[in-house]
Amino acid sequence: KQEVTQIPAALSVPEGENLVLNCSFTDSAIYNLQWFRQDPGKGLTSLLLIQSSQREQTSGRLNASLDKSSGRSTLYIAASQPGDSATYLCAVYQGAQKLVFGQGTRLTINP
Amino acid sequence: DAGVIQSPRHEVTEMGQEVTLRCKPISGHNSLFWYRQTMMRGLELLIYFNNNVPIDDSGMPEDRFSAKMPNASFSTLKIQPSEPRDSAVYFCASSSSGTTGELFFGEGSRLTVL
Numbered sequence: 380k381q382e383v384t385q386i387p388a389a390l391s392v393p394e395g396e397n398l399v400l401n402c403s404f405t406d407s408a409i410y411n412l413q414w415f416r417q418d419p420g421k422g423l424t425s426l427l428l429i430q431s432s433q434r435e436q437t438s439g440r441l442n443a444s445l446d447k448s449s450g451r452s453t454l455y456i457a458a459s460q461p462g463d464s465a466t467y468l469c470a471v472y473q474g475a476q477k478l479v480f481g482q483g484t485r486l487t488i489n490p
Numbered sequence: 491d492a493g494v495i496q497s498p499r500h501e502v503t504e505m506g507q508e509v510t511l512r513c514k515p516i517s518g519h520n521s522l523f524w525y526r527q528t529m530m531r532g533l534e535l536l537i538y539f540n541n542n543v544p545i546d547d548s549g550m551p552e553d554r555f556s557a558k559m560p561n562a563s564f565s566t567l568k569i570q571p572s573e574p575r576d577s578a579v580y581f582c583a584s585s586s587s588g589t590t591g592e593l594f595f596g597e598g599s600r601l602t603v604l
């Protein structure tokens with residue numbers, strides 16, 4: 380059974396810092412991996428999707444990497460801003476469509 | 491596009507009552523998913539449909555839960571009878587299996603069963 384772990388569970392950093400969120404998964408036979416952002420009381424917003432044949436994806440200040448062989452993905456946020464404060468969720472695709480989620484990292488950026 | 495639309499956004503009901511949650515997927519998407527989110531268990535997949543056909547309902551907790559997708563633009567998740575432990579946020583999501591499979595979520599329906 381696939382298990383997805385996100386470390387740390389919570390992170391608080393001052394504004395302007397670069398930071399890395401970690402995601403690990405137990406079964407490397409994944410299809411794709413997707414990073415989401417969730418604001419309190421809201422739904423999930425897709426940030427980046429990495430297909431199994433890719434090693435990384437970039438969108439603005441965000442960069443996500445994928446190493447299937449080691450069962451790891453990282454989300455790098457450059458020059459963090461208070462508006463980046465949210466919970467970040469990693470999810471792996473078991474097969475083409477079934478997503479397994481981690482518990483998330485709650486990020487707080489302090490002005 | 492309006493995105494995935496869910497209703498109601500909030501529902502408060504008493505134990506034993508029937509609850510129906512509704513979802514309209516993104517137009518053109520042929521896969522629809524129902525998830526439940528709680529503090530204790532995080533996000534759990536309940537059931538998903540491809541082309542209106544249920545593919546995997548192994549996450550449905552028990553027979554009190556049922557889901558239907560009568561057409562490509564509408565799905566319901568029903569709980570009958572509801573219990574306090576069903577209190578959670580229920581999310582609907584959709585994707586197009588013909589592309590990368592990227593999943594798009596609705597805003598969720600927050601259910602409180604008293």
